[in-house]
Amino acid sequence: MxxxxxxxxxxxxxxxxxxxxxxxxxxxxxxxxxxxxxxxxxxxxxxxxxxxxxxxxxxxxxxxxxxxxxxxxxxxxxxxxxLARHRAAEIEESRITVGGAFESFRRQRLAAYNDDLVEVVTGEAIGPRMRHAWASAREQIRQFESPPYFLLSEATDDALATLARGVTQRVVYSRESLEYPGRLKDAIEPCIKAGEQARVLPSVPVKLVIIDEAYALVSLSIKEADVHNTMLVVQPCGLLSALIALFEQSWRNALPFHGRTTRPGGLPPADRRLLWLLAGGASDDVIARELGISRRTLFRRLQVLMARLGAANRFQMALQAQRAGWL
Incomplete structure (x- = not known):
């Protein structure tokens, strides 16, 4: 050797x-x-x-x-x-020393950094923070939307302004959103007409807004949002990645709320709204209220639409309406 x-x-x-x-x-x-x-x-x-x-x-x-x-x-x-045992003991001692040094570093330096990964925003600070979020978006906003709502009068204007800047906006609405008085007409439909991509689920797991890949705004609980008026701001970390994955999975499972709105021969706007509401899972009472008609008039319109589409029931009507380009 x-x-x-x-x-x-x-x-x-x-x-x-x-x-x-x-x-x-x-x-x-x-x-x-x-x-x-x-x-x-x-x-x-x-x-x-x-x-x-x-x-x-x-x-x-x-x-x-x-x-x-x-x-x-x-x-x-x-x-x-x-010699080998002595060397192994030295290596183990070195490993413990280095590990201890890093743990000390983590406690002193990384702890302060980790504290900034999730920020708690409460009360009157929520409105300005949400407005800043919409204004800061550059590529896309992903959102779970459901009542109860914070009292933010400028929210719809902020969303429309963001869409006007070319920012993609994808929103999964809960069925309660469509049924909330005035929400469909005053907030949801204007955004959809401005280019928002909307889908509907029976319920959403959390009130959530994801700004690009940068951060997310999360209400602590849907049921408690109107009581605690508290929001979390989640910076890039494993939690933000999990929230993005949750949204994408829910988006794939959700029902498109609005697609093409024209058809050769035309369709009255009121009938289009009726079909959108049906596709979103709204109840008859909610549809009648949003259209400003009685339940009897609603049933009559449904019968006319089913006859035009050759459908024997509402399920067949929804399928035929989609094929015809009405949904």
Whole structure:
């Protein structure tokens, strides 16, 4: 085995360079007088004595007998085992030291950083923060929308202004959104007409607005939002990634609320609204209220639409309306 390789192995076991040089000389010359090892290793008397003492202590060389100058290496099994254990202990101590140092760093430095990943916004600060969110969007906004609503009179105007800037806006509405008095006419339909992509689910898991890939606004609870008036601002982290994934899965499962609105031959706007509301799962009472008609008039219009589409029931009417381009 090349001396360089042996020397590197001994250094990895923790021997200093002087001891390695002496051991290599022993392998080549011993048994030999210590003075001969001195010449081969290039060490002087004091350095040689110290290096050879290291080898003896490590169990790799025999101790020189009193009055004798002959030295030689000894079978290294026991010595190497001791060196290996000692080296392993040093590595473990180093691992613990470095790990402890990082833990201290994490507590002192990263803790402050992690505290900024989720910010709690309450009360009157919510309105300005939400307006800033819409204004800061550059590419897209993803939203879960459901009552109860914060009292933000400018919310619809902010959404329309964002759409006008070319920002994509995808919203999953809960059925309650469509049934909330005035919400469909005053907020939902204007945004859809302005280019918003809307879908509907029976319910949404949380009130949520995701601004680009930058951050999210989250109400603590749909049921408690009107009581606590509290919102979380979630910065980029694993939680934000989970919220984005939740939205995308819900979007895939949701029913499109609004598609093409024209058909050869035309369809009255009131009938289009009726079909949109039906597709969104609104109840008859809600549809009648939003259209400003009685339940009897509503049923009559449904019968006319089913007759035009050749449908025997509402389910068939929805399918035929989609095929005809009315939904």
């Amino acid at each position: 090349a001396n360089a390789k042996i020397g590197e192995a001994l250094r990895l076991l923790g021997l200093d360079p002087a001891a390695v040089r002496v051991y290599l000389a022993l392998l080549e010359l011993a048994p030999a007088p210590l003075s001969g090892i001195e010449a081969a290793s290039g060490l002087n008397g004091a350095e040689l004595a110290e290096a050879y003492g290291t080898l003896v202590a490590a169990g790799l060389a025999s101790a020189a007998e009193a009055g004798a100058d002959m030295v030689a290496p000894v079978p290294p099994a026991a010595g190497l085992e001791i």
